[in-house]
Amino acid sequence: MRWTAFILAIWLTAGLNSQSAAQNRVALVIGNAKYQNVPSLANPANDADAISALLKSAGFQSVEKVENLGVGGMRRAIRDFSDRTRDAEIAVIYYAGHGIEAGGVNYLVPVDAMLRRDLDVEDETVPLDRLLQVMEPAKRLRLVILDACRDNPFVKSMARTMASRAIGRGLARVEPTSSDTLIAFAAKAGMTAADGSQVHSPFTAALLKHLVIPELDVRLALGRVRDDVLKTTSGKQEPFVYGSLGGSIVTLASLSKDERMESAPSITDSDSLAARDYEATARVGTVDAWDAFLAKHPKGLYSDLARSQKAKLGVPAAKPSTTVKDVPDQKPRKKEKQNNTKSASGGTEVECCLAWYRRHYPGQTNIINACAARVATNTTPGFSYCSLKRGP
Known part of the structure; x- marks a missing residue:
């Protein structure tokens, strides 16, 4: 009888640990906009803020957001992220900024990069393979999202020292060597992506709509993102996903079944309305405009983003006190x-x-x-x- 109780206790403990591990989702979000040696980008800071808030709302246990990092800061942030992926079930890295392909290898460009010669690429950038390496311990899904296929100004001024080494337009096609790994490009290999004239790039705007819908498999979510971007860019930009997953459904939304049933009917309508109002408010971009938006949408992902945008104007988002x-x-x-x-x-x-x-x-x-x-x-x-x- 004692042995039976002992074995039952071990089984229950293992089950609880397994359930806890299944809920362990971690993310690193990087937004590089303020480049020191080329013109700044308009959207990566807003994109990073939005994706960070989105993943937190989806139930991720750890979301680290960093912005405008030099090469040393980027390498440290990625290295430190490896500590959080060790026990993770799902690991996500999102990057918005410049990227470059050299000799068939993809690199992410820190804000302090100069890249005067093609020989400088390895010294002044971070290879995509490094991101995949630190995510290796994640058990169920390793997802890299790169909004980094923008038309790269470094390429135009970079001196070539090796005739055999090509510097590509956009990013190069990649095939992950690890299973259960997906790499999502804002545009297919060899093509460039738009930064956009709105508050978010077309790719990130589509991610905000589709990426964390409850019970929607991540592959279908990224497929919807592709369709959305093709539509908004009139077919000029086509996101692409490399890698593969198994046959089970993998979703980034960690709501319980009851929570999904309660929230599902209202998520699409309310978020769609808030997204539309958010885009319109961002075009105005004044404190009064953000106040009006927050009055209409006091809670939710887009209200958090609106408060962040208002804070950038130097005015705290105070709650109304008059009844x-x-x-x-x-x-x-x-x-x-x-x-x-x-x-x-x-x-x-x-x-x-x-x-x-x-x-x-x-x-x-x-x-x-x-x-x-x-x-x-x-x-x-x-x-x-x-x-x-x-x-x-």
Whole structure:
């Protein structure tokens, strides 16, 4: 009887350890934008912020985000990531920035690279093979995502010292030697990818939509990313995936079955609306615009990204403190009289603003509260939040 209990205890412990290991998902996110010797890139910092937030929301236990690293910093970050992959079930490395292919080998370019000669590539960059090496211990999936196929300015000025060594356009085709390894390029081998005119590159924007959908296999997710990018770039850019996985479903979203059932009906609609509003707000890029977005989308991945964008403008994203019920009953004080002047449609600006929002956003008190707080706390003569952002 004692032996039976002992064996049962070992079995239960092993089962719990196995379950814990299955949940161990780790990621390293690198965004290189501020290059010192060539023009900076517009999107990698935003892309890295967004992918980091996405993976955290998907249940990853460890997400390390680093930006604008020199060659020493990149090598250390990748080396340190190896400590977290030892017990990982799934390991992901995402890189946004410049990449280069030399002699059939792919390299990631740190921000301090000069690359005056083709001989400098090995000394001033980080080989893709190094990323694959540190991810080797991961048991179920090793995924490298490279938004690094941009048209490379280093190639145009690089002196050639070896006639036999080609410097390619884009990145070279790669075949992982380890099983259960996928490498996703923003564009197929030999082609370049667009940085994009929006807040995210076309490739990363598609990743944000599809990569961590609950119960969706990562291969299907990357297939949807490909289709999305082809559509948004009018067929000019085609992402490509190299490597292979086994026959079981591998998803990056670590929600429980019950959580998936609860969230699945609303994820697509709410995230799609938030994504559309986020892109529109980013084109404006002002504090007022981000405030309006956060009023409409106070929670979720895109609200976290919006707060990050607002913080870059040097203004913290404060939560509104004024409630709706306090505002209609307020009588204008002398010092605040300019904020409550009569509008063209009658009534104070506070009342008109609240009426507009109640009519167009019934029941959404967070938006109404933001409007009330914005008007009540502003001291600019004749100011109205609704007149600036929405109209009377």
